Amino acid sequence: MTSAVGARYDDDLPRIVDALRAGGLAAEAVAWDADSPGWDGFDLAVIRSTWDYSERLDEFLAWADRTAGATLLCNPAPVVRWNSDKRYLLELAERGVPVVPTRFVEPGDRCEEADVDQAGGVVVKPAVSAGARDTARYEPGRSADAVRHARTLLDQGRTVMVQPYLRRVEEGERALVFLGGAFSHAIRKGPVLTEPGVVDNDRVAHPGVTPYRPTGEELAAARAALAAVPEPGPLLFARVDLALDDAGRPVVMELELIEPNLFLQSDPQALGRLAEAVTEAVAGVAGPTIGP
Known part of the structure; x- marks a missing residue:
């Protein structure tokens, strides 16, 4: 699956479709929000450049749930939902994964300079975002600027992440x-x-x-x-x-x-590996029709 912006800028997408077709699969690039795409007509739907999802999150998650009910969705809808909000970093840390130390500030909470005070500076960003949108870093001594940024996001009803600048x-x-x-x-x-x-x-x-x-x-x-x-x-x-x-x-x-x-494109074998992974994923599903 792609999106309007993905169809314009995803250089990998046509290469993926060509590789799948060369391997004997019927592959088609479809926008996730296309009118009546008939997802039950595909054996597998592979999310790729749905690059507007964070700006339409509720709509996208509802789409993922519906699509997963009609075909095999990769990655699975529960993973998509879990990964769409960067509060998953808290779960990773609880499970012993080394992560960037992160403080989350929820809408309705006050953000004060003490919340963004880090010796090496901080990064402030929304918990739901992509492509570093609405994100900035602040040097030590600029805590007031970081607080203003955080409060702007909070006023929009968005959860804020504060991380040390590494x-x-x-x-x-x-x-x-x-x-x-x-x-x-x-x-x-x-x-x-x-x-x-x-x-x-x-x-x-x-x-x-x-x-x-x-x-x-x-x-x-x-x-x-x-x-x-x-x-x-x-x-x-x-x-x-x-x-x-x-x-x-x-x-x-x-x-x-x-x-x-x-x-x-950074590895000459990568495209083939992805095509092989898709082929294996659909191997147990009747009829080789793929929608990336």
């Missing part, structure tokens, strides 16, 4: 991609929040992408995060975003299970 993110964020439950490839990209105190919803979400070989500790952190997802069985696709804390240990920034960029 300085070593400037060495590059790591994104580890898993396909069919197995590690496939990884990339490193430049920092997104390059200018402090600025909310820029037009910023490049993945600057300076380069292939990357993760360390054993990074792989262990990513696998621990995936093992903590409250859904049995391997996911069709997953991306685990990591950064290094001040001690150089990898911590989970986000767990991307809904519509992540999988950076398929």
